[in-house]
Amino acid sequence: MRAIQYAAPTTVDDAVSILAEHGPRARMLAGGTDIIVQVREDARDADVLVDAKHIPELTSLTVDADGVTTLGAAVPCYELYNDAQFAAAYPAIVDAARIIGSTGIQGRASVGGNLCNSGPAGDTIPALIVHTAACNISGPGGARQVAVEDFCTAPGRNVLGNGELLVSLTLPAPSAGSGSHYLRFIPRNEMDIAVVGAGAFLQLDGDTISAARVALAAVAPTPLFVREAGDALVGAPADEASFAAAADLARSAASPIDDMRGTVAHRKQLSYVLTQRALRGAAARAQGGSPSNGH
Amino acid sequence: MATELKSGKVHVQATINGEIVDVLAEPRESLLEVLRDHLELTGAKEGCNNGNCGACNVIMDGRLVNSCCVLGVEAAGATIETIEGVASPAGLHPLQDAFLENAALQCGVCTPGFIVAAKALLDENPNPTEYDVRWWLAGNLCRCTGYDKIVRAVLDAAERVRAEA
Structure with missing residues (x-):
């Protein structure tokens, strides 16, 4: 690896001033499973790494009195699936955290890091979108909040400006009768990058859907929020016909490319099939069960 | 006070296999490089050097990690267990016995990672x-x-570990 400088600030303000001083050559280091490899392989032109893991706001997972969760940007994946309260509240995020890389990757890699890496196939990003997560960003100009669906702007790029960092994610309080699910298609069982990924959230009022959100991975330059698929489900019964209609909208919204992982036609079809399955899984969880295709 | 940017040789103290260890590491060196090149703990192997193969697995603060994806300087204050710490003076760990008896290795390059x-x-x-x-x-x-x-070896070792417990 090229020579780099390393800083371990203990406050957000200190991290901001280092990032602001060094501009794009400075990058935050959370789990490191992407950024260390990218710097080593010269895929990112960075030579100042700012360790996120000594800043309390980035390493803590808290729930306030109203049930709103604040997930520090550097909290590793394993902490989420070992936290029964978090897993019950945000199951799609845990579905994604369990399938990113291997056990060893999940011991370091964070949801915030996955989001800031801003890959089109980032598994946690559709899961965050369907849970209506918001990014808490701090920078030289103060703090601001951005919806996760508006965070990524292009492959590997996002809205973070000079000196800004992702501090945490805010997740709305879970409500009774809701459920979510994220799944992806890969040619093997584990340790791969999504050909397509799909996340869904459903809020049920009896058998009727009162709120719904759908998002896809790896079918566009950024993870894709399919607002119209969720909107079409509101007021509809939670049944196969509704799910198929929403999945049709997801297929139409997908604008994938041909690459070594799959073709446009394959990815369009997967957008349909996986959206259906994500909705079935979300409905099963909303009704107290579990997705039949989950592990 | 502004945080110092570290470069050159950085003093890192960590607990490795139960011993407090001091080492000078450059920020660019991975934990794997620090273990192998500075501490002569060459059990962890460099396979892919990008987090795909697990040959460099160590346990850091109780969690399995790929040491190629951790900077040596990030290990400051950490507790690390490598393959060299798995056996005890009393003998091999049940996993090591089970790997031998079940012929669970051939060339052996991946074995330290699998056992850790x-x-x-x-x-x-x-x-x-x-x-x-x-x-x-x-x-x-x-x-x-x-x-x-x-x-099969891991399942066999699990049985042995449960029998010892």
Whole structure:
């Protein structure tokens, strides 16, 4: 690896001033499973790494009195699936955290890091979108909040400006009768990058859907929020016909490319099939069960 | 006070296999490089150097990690367990016995990673199913055995660990 400088600030303000001083050559280091490899392989032109893991706001997972969760940007994946309260509240995020890389990757890699890496196939990003997560960003100009669906702007790029960092994610309080699910298609069982990924959230009022959100991975330059698929489900019964209609909208919204992982036609079809399955899984969880295709 | 940017040789103190160790590491060096090149702990192997193969697995603060994806300077204050710390003066760890008796290795390059990863699993779950073992070890690649003997060895070791408990 090229020579780099390393800083371990203990406050957000200190991290901001280092990032602001060094501009794009400075990058935050959370789990490191992407950024260390990218710097080593010269895929990112960075030579100042700012360790996120000594800043309390980035390493803590808290729930306030109203049930709103604040997930520090550097909290590793394993902490989420070992936290029964978090897993019950945000199951799609845990579905994604369990399938990113291997056990060893999940011991370091964070949801915030996955989001800031801003890959089109980032598994946690559709899961965050369907849970209506918001990014808490701090920078030289103060703090601001951005919806996760508006965070990524292009492959590997996002809205973070000079000196800004992702501090945490805010997740709305879970409500009774809701459920979510994220799944992806890969040619093997584990340790791969999504050909397509799909996340869904459903809020049920009896058998009727009162709120719904759908998002896809790896079918566009950024993870894709399919607002119209969720909107079409509101007021509809939670049944196969509704799910198929929403999945049709997801297929139409997908604008994938041909690459070594799959073709446009394959990815369009997967957008349909996986959206259906994500909705079935979300409905099963909303009704107290579990997705039949989950592990 | 502004945070110092560290470069050149950085003093890192960590607990490795129960011993407090001081080492000078450059920020660009991975934990794997620090272990192998400065501390002569060459059990952890460099396979892919990008987090895919698991040959460099160590246990850091109780969690399985790929030491190629950790900077040496990030290990300051950490507790690290490497393959060199798995056996005790009393003898091999049940996993090591089970790997030998089940012929779960051929060339041996992946073996330290598999044993450290399997130890992290058994530390957390001494009664894993075959599915649990295969899922947990998905990040460890072996080009010789076809995995089946490794999975059998881990299940065998789990039985031995439970019998000892």
